[in-house]
Amino acid sequence: MLDSIEIDLRGANDILTVYIDVADNSLSRKWLSALNDILKTKLHLEKNYCWLGWPESTRTAEYLCIQINRSIQAINASNLDYCIQDFFSPSTVIQTDLDINHDRMNQLHKYFEDLQGTAGAMSTYYDSADDHTRWHIRQLNLLCHELESLVLSMRKAVQAPEWRRPSQLMCWLNAPRYELAPEDQELFGIQAINRKLGGVYVGVNKAVGKHHWEVFQDEGRDSRISELVTTGLRTQTQAAGDFDIEWARDPSEYQWQIKKLAEFRLWLERNGFNPDDPGLTIGHPQVGQVDLERSFGTQNYQVIWSQLASYLDVVTVRTSAAQATYDYHWSDTDYQLQQIQALNARHNS
16 A cells, blocks of 8 residues: 545534545556645645535536536627527436436537637637636536536436446646556556446546547447547546546446446447557546545445435545645635636646
8 A cells, every 4th residue: 555545524513534545556656646746735626526426416407507508608708709509407408218418418518629629739719718718618518527427326316226326526726737657557448447436546537528438338339430529539648636536336247337348349449449458548547445444334335325425525635745625615605716716826826
């Protein structure tokens, strides 16, 4: 074990501490160093994009749709020559079978891609936008992924409660990036799509776009890359001190998941990719594991979900070398201003 991390989660009247054991490998050493720098420099933790797939949250499908429409209105009212004639509501994004309407969400993501561009090649819209409009452009992406995750868990809660997909995303604004070396890519691969309960994984690619697995999931096994609605398909060349905690069950030993991954392998081949190429950076590289017994006194996922549902607010993160406290909340009336100021801090320093 390389280190131990403690995360304090705030409930109504008390604190729940989650304990993480950090693995000792090439990627985890880079990741932990980056995380320590984040904590020491007190970067802003994105509390409006932290708990995905939790139906218990007050960030409901209705709330998320209202926020999407609010950002669309702000973009349309800006000086950008880009108008989104669209409106989102639970009735239009959640289908009768309780699945997400992928066409609607892909279109939402396309708006974001048009307006922001890709990492290293930002669009002229984004370059000319003011701080207020840039914040709303960014929200289109975050809200799109949050809504997709929430609807998935809502459907699972009805159709297969044991397979809800709750997770915890720890993302900081302006988190510095580091390059992934060939030895770091060894932790990727098709089998790394499966995530363990309490597994800690390096955060998703900072580049704009979707991963191969996300595209396959959204578009289906008969889809072709050339026909995608969304244009950004990116491998992961960089990472940061960001990380995800998987709070769902590991599906790796179930036949339906084995079959799905086999279909994904064929999909990659049909689209001209080598499924065994680590350079595709498929999956989620694991850098740590929550000590479930120490944190919750059990490894039972139902008990763990029940406990966590009352503590959906990160207040402190500690390692052996650094710590930071986040005494604010996404529902603060000035939270948008807090984030805009945090986004601009790096450029003004």
